[in-house]
Amino acid sequence: MSAAIETRLKDLGVELPVAAAPAANYVPFTISGNTLYISGQLPIEGGKIAITGLVGTEVDVPTAQRAAELCAINILAQAKAALGGDLSRIRQVLKLNGFIASAPGFVEQHIVMNGASNLIANVLGAPGKHARAAVGMAALPFNAAVEIDAIVEIEA
Secondary structure, three states: OOHHHHHHHHHOOOOOOOOOOOOOOOOOEEEEOOEEEEEEEOOEEOOEEOOEOOEOOOEOHHHHHHHHHHHHHHHHHHHHHHOOOOHHHEEEEEEEEEEEEEOOOOOOHHHHHHHHHHHHHHHHOHHHOOEEEEEEEOOOHHHEOEEEEEEEEEOO
């Protein structure tokens, strides 16, 4: 991993966890050509879902932003595993797809996703700037408040 990325992680107080194993019959990531696809990541911290419930009733926006940030940390952990430990192989984060467990009437999914977008951009710099979607969902696996997947262009 490049010294710049390591420094940014340290400055942000982020320690990447060991990439989580999948919970069912799928793989945590696939690589096709120069594209890395990372399966949906949940807000796991310390080996468990850290933030659960519907955003807008059970979870407030700042807490949901933290959930999105945790998802982004887990995306980076999966990318690190996929790239042999070298996040500097990331050319560009192409897209983040965010799924936010939303109470009826909640319409600030885009603000929740800022937690993930800001972390990815702050860690990776220009290659972390990405397109994204932020979608409200009735429920997510394990009652997680947020789930995010990623599409990343990498150096071969």
